[in-house]
Amino acid sequence: MTTNRTLDENELVVAQTLLAEIRARMDGIAGSDERLRFALNRKVYKELSYDERGKPNARISLKARTARAQNDMCAQCRTALSASDTVLDRLVAEKGDVEGNVRVLCRKCDLAIQRERGLA
């Protein structure tokens, strides 16, 4: 398990500057239209999350294929996966939700692994 790449001090300034520019652009476009500003924010947020994790339908079918390949057992504890309470876990976050970089975990194992990674 690799840890996620983080930003150094200079890169963090670049990211904060970029974020400020995006916010200023959205503020400029939306003007006093708060609903437009909200919709722009929502759209940019959603598209950036798709860049990282893929679109929902692709993730759902990847999860189903991966669970089948694991014989519907948790990749960690090997207990039977429930029909609904499972998690698609990326091995290397930067590589995204793609075949070969994911496994399906039961909720209990996912929580334990997230805690171990310091994410929960």
Ligand SMILES: [Zn+2]
């Ligand atoms: Zn498990």
